[in-house]
Each structure stands twice: as structure tokens, then as C-alpha cells.
Amino acid sequence: MNKYIIEKIVFWVFRLMTLLVVGILVWILGFIAYHGIQVLSWDFLTKMPEEGMTKGGIFPAIVGTVCLMVGSMIFAFPIGVMSAIYLNEFLGEGKIKSLINLMTDNLAGIPSIVFGLFGMALFVNKLHFGDSIVAGSLTLGLLVLPIIIRTTETALKSIDDTYRHASYALGASKLYTIKNVVLPMAMPNVITGLILGMGRVSGETAPILFTAAAYFLPQLPDSIYDQVMALPYHLYVLATSGTDIETARPMAYGTALVLILFVLFCNLAANFIRSIKN
Amino acid sequence: MIKKYFEKLQIALLAISSMITTVTIFLIVIFLFSYGIKFFTNSSIEKGYDIVVHESNPIQKLSPVILQQIFDQEYTFWHEVGGNQDSLEILHFEDLPNYYTEEQMGAEFELVGACITDYLSKHPNAITIIPSININSSFKGKIVEVASIKFADVFTTQKWFPTSKPIALFGILPMIIGTLLVSFGAIVLALPFGIACAIYMAEIMKSKWRKYLKPTIELLAGIPSVVYGFFGLVVIVPIIKNVFQLEVGETALAGSIILAIMALPTIITITEDAIQNVPNSVREASLSLGASKWQTILYVVLPFAKNGIITATVLGIGRAIGETMAVLMVTGNSAIIPNSFLQPVRTIPATIAAELGEAPFGGTHFQALFTLGCILFLFSMGINLYVNYTSRSKN
Numbered sequence: 001m002n003k004y005i006i007e008k009i010v011f012w013v014f015r016l017m018t019l020l021v022v023g024i025l026v027w028i029l030g031f032i033a034y035h036g037i038q039v040l041s042w043d044f045l046t047k048m049p050e051e052g053m054t055k056g057g058i059f060p061a062i063v064g065t066v067c068l069m070v071g072s073m074i075f076a077f078p079i080g081v082m083s084a085i086y087l088n089e090f091l092g093e094g095k096i097k098s099l100i101n102l103m104t105d106n107l108a109g110i111p112s113i114v115f116g117l118f119g120m121a122l123f124v125n126k127l128h129f130g131d132s133i134v135a136g137s138l139t140l141g142l143l144v145l146p147i148i149i150r151t152t153e154t155a156l157k158s159i160d161d162t163y164r165h166a167s168y169a170l171g172a173s174k175l176y177t178i179k180n181v182v183l184p185m186a187m188p189n190v191i192t193g194l195i196l197g198m199g200r201v202s203g204e205t206a207p208i209l210f211t212a213a214a215y216f217l218p219q220l221p222d223s224i225y226d227q228v229m230a231l232p233y234h235l236y237v238l239a240t241s242g243t244d245i246e247t248a249r250p251m252a253y254g255t256a257l258v259l260i261l262f263v264l265f266c267n268l269a270a271n272f273i274r275s276i277k278n
Numbered sequence: 279m280i281k282k283y284f285e286k287l288q289i290a291l292l293a294i295s296s297m298i299t300t301v302t303i304f305l306i307v308i309f310l311f312s313y314g315i316k317f318f319t320n321s322s323i324e325k326g327y328d329i330v331v332h333e334s335n336p337i338q339k340l341s342p343v344i345l346q347q348i349f350d351q352e353y354t355f356w357h358e359v360g361g362n363q364d365s366l367e368i369l370h371f372e373d374l375p376n377y378y379t380e381e382q383m384g385a386e387f388e389l390v391g392a393c394i395t396d397y398l399s400k401h402p403n404a405i406t407i408i409p410s411i412n413i414n415s416s417f418k419g420k421i422v423e424v425a426s427i428k429f430a431d432v433f434t435t436q437k438w439f440p441t442s443k444p445i446a447l448f449g450i451l452p453m454i455i456g457t458l459l460v461s462f463g464a465i466v467l468a469l470p471f472g473i474a475c476a477i478y479m480a481e482i483m484k485s486k487w488r489k490y491l492k493p494t495i496e497l498l499a500g501i502p503s504v505v506y507g508f509f510g511l512v513v514i515v516p517i518i519k520n521v522f523q524l525e526v527g528e529t530a531l532a533g534s535i536i537l538a539i540m541a542l543p544t545i546i547t548i549t550e551d552a553i554q555n556v557p558n559s560v561r562e563a564s565l566s567l568g569a570s571k572w573q574t575i576l577y578v579v580l581p582f583a584k585n586g587i588i589t590a591t592v593l594g595i596g597r598a599i600g601e602t603m604a605v606l607m608v609t610g611n612s613a614i615i616p617n618s619f620l621q622p623v624r625t626i627p628a629t630i631a632a633e634l635g636e637a638p639f640g641g642t643h644f645q646a647l648f649t650l651g652c653i654l655f656l657f658s659m660g661i662n663l664y665v666n667y668t669s670r671s672k673n
Contacts, residue, residue, distance in 0.1 A: 109596060210634055
């Protein structure tokens, strides 16, 4: 057979396989959207769950997830950015830098359930935070720390050295240069990291199972030492262990859709910020 | 002067921040392993219970596995477990009222020890588990020592009954096999699609379209695992149930399919990067020799990108092994060793997620789950170190 005919066949097979991969994504999103949109309403977003979580809304879960997103970022964002600044601007190539890089990569690769175990042992029990927003936020913060560090590092690396040198030539100190020249320029990409981190946090279930998430709470949390409901855990509960799984199914579709919208929004926002910068 | 110290302080603060990831890894190691190793100092017999036999019985020590088998009536003679030639009898403590009246046992059950002594003297070949509180002055018999949980036992025992009383069994072999099976299935499903998609994106597709496909693949990576699990539960599981005519659709296959979808973005992104990194001069050399584009890809580009593809595979496996929620929701979670993809399985992360909430803090079961966590941790470290090593040796 002619090699160009083989090529045509192979390329078509590849094209179909790629289409299938995209098709799976469209299928998942379409499926959730189609079923979820039927329960999505203002009431669904702003009401408490009712009748054993088969009716009503998911307001406390949304509030809980937002709490965890904000809480983890309060912790992870400053530390991640500072860490990246030190790694990129102060630390020269060497053993220490490669050790820190290795450890950051390792942290990124640890399964999320292990973070859950660790958070439970350290924050919940050793530090006596109990199942709470603080414990969950700290656990999730450690989980997204590598993402923040890596995106910030990339952002700092993309700033040309001429800007730094120009600032030094004007007599500015290194710290002053970083604060007033390098960081402002890198900011859009640093913010991208923040948003991607928030997207990741909003969808994580395993780390909050034993550190923050509650099965059901009749009221909103009123301190950072309270347990919270969270969207991903709420979806898990509705899908597998609710009082009446079949009647709760529409609620589960709605929750899944809201959760996907959270993640989608974060991804789109990150892409948008990246695109206006370029 | 003060300004200078202030600057120094700020730099010190930055330096401390950069240490956080390293410190976290060390803390994770300390906490996971302190609980995980303590597990091996436990006995698997419930606290407050003792195994007793007649004084004349030569048995001194029994392992948890053998004890469980004894009470499962898998042995009929003492010599099978290292004792004498006599036949083995079991007294279940809850059957005691069948042999003795309430009066004989005492109003406060203070005479139970005497009853057991009496029973053992009549049945010298009997073995029983009794609450330690009954071992008082009226009791005469021998307490059998229960060997603590052994490293080798844990990895070879096929039974996981962490809450069974009075003897719990902690065999993690079913979970290890389950995890490997599901991940293996996932990677076998994902690799052809991942590589095909990466080749198509990097070599064949017009760059105009690639611009759209890349964020799409990233989006696939962004979908939370619990959503994948939910999708698997309401879509994939019923399909598997109908296609294979099964009673339950929650199987290893369902887990593999969902994990394959989840591993795709990792495989595609890294493979595509590897293919993009192949220098154009190599492609041009091949094309100028008259090779077709496909021949160039197959014989020149792919071998060149081999290391990257291996890295992609390893990271994909890593992602699959550590995945918790999706697998927990679709694989059925029964802790038996599966012999096909159409059986329910239970993975290590799913076990931790499902059981930690119910395990009493600091108990043997709790520690056993931390041991599972240690295994996962070591595995992910191994994968990261391997990837790090290969990528460094390439540079």
C-alpha cells in the first residue's frame, strides 16, 4: 500500500480519537449542564437544604466553599508569592535551590487524600482546631502552594532583566526594585496563579473530608472554628449517602453544575487575564 | 541603619516562606509515619479482651491471622497451629449462658471467671476470648499471648476486617491489588488516546485549531474529581451494568474508565510538550529523505520524544493511583481480591476516605489507615523522584 494512503488512514484515526477526547468533555459538561439547569434557580442558590436535602437550595455549601477558597488563599497566596520571589530573585543555582524545587514538586504530586490525613493529624488534632474552616483552609492552602509558587516563578522569570538593571542604575535597592518594578509587572500572571489555585481549591473533596466538611448544618458558620458544608462534599453526599438518593438526584445535578461553573469561571478568568496581558 | 535591618528582616521572611514546602514535606513524613508505624506495635485483639486456654495447653503465642482462622473454624486440631495432637474446640463467650445459670455466673457476673475455669477443666482443648475483667482470683487458666501485627502479615493477608470484634484483620493485599488493577486498566485505556491526541495536536493539526484545543484539554484537567465520580455513577456505571448484564455496575472497569478520562490531560499535555521539543531539523532531515509525514512521526519524532512519553505515562499512573473521590464513588468498594475487571474493587485512597471518619482516633484501625497513607505517600514520592531524575539526566 502506498505510504501516503497509510498516512491518510492513520491521520484520520488520530483525528477521530482526538474528537472522541473532546467529545467526552462535551458529553460530561453537556450532561451535567442539561440536567443541572433544570433545578438551577435563584432559590436553589440562596436557600437552605430542606427535607433531608432533597428539596431547597445549596446556599450553605456555596458559602462554605467560598470560605475555604478565601481562607486557603489568605494563607497560601502571600507565602507562595514570597517563596517564589526568594527562589527566583535571591537564591542562586545550587543545592539549596534544587532541594526546594524538588520538595515543591513532591508536594504537588502528593495525593489529596494524604493531605487530608496530614491535616487531620496536625491541624485538627495536634493544634486543636477541630473540624473547622481554619483546619480545612490550611490543609487546602498547603495543597495549592506549589501551584502558586510555580505560576509566580514563571511570571517573575518572564520579566526581562533590563528592567531590574535600569532600576538598580537609578540607585534602587534590590527589595525596592522587586516591590516597585518586578512585582507590578508580573502581577497579572501572579493573579492568574491565584485564580487557578482558587479553582483547584473549590473542587477538592478528599482534603476537607476530615478537616472541615460537614454532612449537613442547619445554619451558616459564624466563626472560623466552625465546620462548614462545601460544594464538592455536598455533591458526594447527595450522590452516595443521602437519605433518599433517587429524590435527591436533581439536587445533585444542580450542585454539580454550580461546582463546574465555579471551576469554569476561575479557568476563564485566568485565561482572560493572561490574554489582556499579552 | 534601621532601614537596613528592616530590609534584612524582609529578606529573612522571604527565605522562611521558601522553606515552607520543604518543612511541609517533613511534617507530613513525621505525622504520617508516627501513626503509621505505631500500627505495627498493636495487637489485633480488641483492647480489654484476652485469649485463654486450659493450663495444660502448650500453646504460648498465636498470630492474629491464625487466631482469626481458628475462630472461623478453619482448623480442627491443635497441632495445625503448633500445639499438641488434640482436637480444637471453640467456646464463644456469648454462649456461656447456655452452660451456666445466672446464679452460677453471679449477680454482677463476678463469677464468670470461675465458670470459664470450670468449662476449661471439662474441655481442656477449648479456646475462648473473654473480657479481661473476668480474669480475677476465681479464674485459673492460661492467657495466650497474641503476637503484634507483623509487617509481612499486613502485606500478605487477604482479609481486611478492621472493625471485626474481637479480632480485627488488617490485610491490605486486596487494596494494593485493587489500586494497581484499576490504575493499570486506566493507563491502558488512556495511553492510546492520549498519545494519538498529542501527536494530532503537535504534528498534524493547524495551529489555528490548536489554540482552542489546548484550553479545552486544560478544562478537562480542571473538572473536580467528585464531578467525574458523579458522572461515572449516573452514566458509566449503568452502561457497564447493562452491557455486561451484571447485578451491579460498580466495578473495576468503571473506575478504570473514569480514571482514564482523568489521566488524559496529564498524558496529552506532557506528551505534546515532548513532541514540540523535538527539533525541526530532525523532521526536515527525515522528510527530505522522502519519508512521509507519518513515517517521520513514527520513526523519528516518537523515538526522539520517548522519554517524555514515559514521563507522561508514569505521571498518569501516579495521578490514577492517588485519585480518591471518583474511584470511591464508582468501584463498589469491596475489599476482596478481584479476578476480573467486572468485579467491585477497593483502592487504597478510597479505603482511607471511606473509613477514617468512623475509626476512633488513635485506635488500631485509625493507625492502619495512616499506614495506607504512608504507602500512598511513598508511592507518590517514588514517582516524583523518578520523573525528577529522568528530566534532570535529560538536561
